[in-house]
Amino acid sequence: MGKLKRIPVITKKVAVAVMIAGFLLCSAIAFVGYQSFNKQFRKQYDSNIRSIAAAACECLNPDMFDDYLTLGSKDGEWDGINKILQDFVDKFELNLLYVSHVEGSDFTEITYFYNPVMKGGKWTEFPFLYSEHYEEPNYNKSAKRVFENGETIVRHTLKTRSGSHITAMTPVRNSSGQIVAVLGAQKSIQEYVDAGRKYMHRIIIVEILFAAIFFALFTFYFSHFLIKPLALITRETDHFASFGGQPSDRLLEIKNHDEIGILAHSVHQMEYDICKNMEEIKSMTAEKERISTELSVAAKIQSDMLPKDYPAFPDRKDFDLFATMTPAKEVGGDLYDYILLDPDHLMITVGDVSGKGVPAALFMGKCKVLIALYSLLGLQPKEILERANVQLCKGNESGLFVTVWLGIYTFSTGELKFANAGHPFPVLYQNNEYSFLKTKPNFVLGSMEYIPYEEHSITLNKNDRIFIYTDGVTEATDSDNQLFGDERLLEAMKKTEHLTAPETLTKVREAIDEFVGTAEQFDDITMLTFELK
Template sequence: MEKRKLSTSLIFAIVIFTIALSFCLGLIGYKTFYGGMIKKYKTYEETVLNLVISDFDWDAVAVSIQNQEEDEAIQALRARLNYIKSNSEISYLYMLEPLNTNETDNMRYICEGYTPAEVERGEDVVKFGKMSGSEYPVEVAADYLNFFNNSKKDEFWYYPNKTEWGYVFTTSRVVRSSSGKPLGVLSVDIYMSDIGRTLRIFPLVIFTASLIFSVIFILILTLWLEKRVVIPLSKLQKSAEQFLKSSHDKSDPASLTFTAPDIKTKDEIEALSTALLTMASDLKSYMKNLMHETAEKERIGAELNVATHIQSSMLPIIFPPFPSKEEVDIFASMTPAKEVGGDFYDFFMVDDRHIAIVVADVSGKGVPAALFMVIGKTLIKDHTTPGMDPAEVFMKVNNLLCESNGAELFITAFEGVLDIVTGEFRFVDAGHEPPYIWHDGKFTAHRVKPDFVLAGFEGTKYASGSIFLEPGDKILEYTDGVNEATNANNELYGDERLNAVLNRDNCGAKSCKDIISTVKADIDRFVADAPQFDDITMLCLEFKKRLEI
């Protein structure tokens, strides 16, 4: 790929920035000047209108308008308008009465002011009562009529507009009698020729000044950049490329070399050169350590594979587990999130008529969780003895786990003991997920208030629950890796999906193995390619028939 010189890119960026800055400054100046002139016109025209309206007998003018005849009041008003216009820098000063919004004759003139020079030139003097003809468009007449009827007392109306003689700024005010009745609209016009001339010249002046400034600035900046930035960076680039080439040619990190460039700018570039030299040295050490750590990780990985094999061998994986016991069927599976997981399950015969199942989840993952799992699994199995209530088992196991729990791990666990003679299923729940029971053709979550987790607090009390199963009933227990499985959109699999798949297509009528396979397949479809963050463990027990004694 063709490379562009840094100086060229910087100069190009500065040119664009300078042009944009010049444009913005010109626009701001334009707006500021225009706004200031408009404010000046407003103030000046307001003063003119106030001067006309103040100290005048407008009630006499109201009578003249009502009688539609020019009398002394109208003549006095014309004299005042003539005087004020002759002594002011304005273009027009007039008063008219809005009548309607027709295309013609929508206004009636009351009076207009003239200077002596205008009279000498023979300009037509607008007489009292003259109709406007087609001078005012319909939309303008509508604006005048609306202002005439709806304006507040002493309110001004500003109307900049373009005429055939140029831009005009108009300020208007409604003249009222002493009773507040509107008589007409008094308006003053000023040509904005000075704004037009200035605004035409202003952008050109700004652009020319900015262009000259940009050329001088760019020339100076180019020389400065070449000396203080481009040349030092080129030296750095050459040293870095040589270091990169040596890293490809040599396998021993100790033989890598980074030639320090001769940079004496006493600024950030010199600091960068020093930092690169330090980084090259650190990189050599890092590569050496990385090679050592990679070898160590390979060794640990091999050990973890062995640990995984040992852990899996500690879980019962032979199914059916009790071929001679036709009264029950059991199947279980565990899919760890890491090489060594923290979930576990277990099932065993307590005596000839009692079978126990255990599903648990150790906090954390990896080797520590697996070791704690082994301890917990062993303690639960050792203390589940004939005649021992599951709650008593958990109380003893909890106290033993609390004695040597320096890592502050804990276990959520569910244990149930089924009497295959009576069908009684006694269970204890230490903060674990509720089991699903297949009965009367549907799966239902058996929700009870769980007790506290194992290894949480010494002396914690646990309570047992009891239900009676009928032949054909099934129990599905699982860990939170099932309902908390997450897809790429961070959506949870959830209890609703689990309940739906268990009650779809008569799932409960399947074998224990097929039920677990169905749920796992549905989870896999939901999760798709998202990584697995937690162990997924499930155990299903079917009470097929009672033991005859």
């Protein structure tokens, strides 16, 4: 034979006490005991049925009830909730459970949203949105108290045709706190009523002589071994909750070698663990706030590194220039810059560092400084990229790299010399047409030292313009994982022909946002437009 399951010690104590009590109980004291038992039963059943009703309410979506009443049809969510409510009926052995809207001055007009019933029972489930005129004073008064006062009502119904039962009626509130329905949970207590009647019939024969003995022994036993320890646990937990989570060692006074003793020591340990966890949470919260503050400062520093004034060069009326950078995180890895090297030469550049966050932002700052430095030395685009590449490769143990498009425009000749280090092709507006300025791209910066870079040139005339961007523009993704792409970019640019530089970037960003919708931005978005007037 298999090993018998161990009976808990506390169960043995209760069983012994009940057996002694049953033997000693007399008819006179039995009646008093029965009344006390009945009162406790009602209290326990009230608590249980309230808990069941409250738990069932948590499964509902009351915000849909108005739609159900308006449209007169249910959705897919209704079936799932109805199944959950049916599980409540089955697992808790309820007669039925209903969720209904009650109207009328006397609360007699009822419309049912849900009405699962006990399988194989005597109750019939009402269909979805079934309506009826129901006049029953106790029910109507209870419904009124639920809807008008927001009370949870427990009704005891005894000796009806359907038997004795207990019903909890609780208000159902939507997300705005408005009571939109009542949930009722009904459970049979017929078994208890029958058992009580038999109990009274049998116990009457017990001699009155043993009433006092039973009361004394039973009260002492439970008072000393059960009630007193539980009362101490209750007081200590209440003290812990009321006085700022300060534990005490009074629970260690409970010396029971049973489940109550285990519970007391577990609660004592839990109090200390909670205090410890609270301290850890405070520490983690402070650290999180510190990091958040530092990231905000880093974002401000990065933003201050990029030119933002418009017009960029107020004294120059022969061109229009503007750029923006929107990071995907607090700080980003994109860069842009423009420097009027002298009255006849303008340097413009846009770059995109691999990765995101603080490492990319630091690498971006280094790259921007190097490009600005070599540009001011009067070097050509290819030479600027070659020297910057050498410096970026040094000490780059993290393996970061950056794509860069850099151009230097000569106003006197209209020539734009440029070099491309693995960057997306810019959009060129020339001869009333938009197209990509495609050239053979060079290798990215920061990955391999001492590699040569090719340089190209085009001529820009009056009204020509060039739009430079990072891949965060064309790779912007909507909720269906579709890319914004090159074609949508060209279509967006065609709507900017007569706009200023800031208006052009705003128009393109609006097109991106409209395409992306509610999808999250996962990459930095940087745009620069240079327009000759």
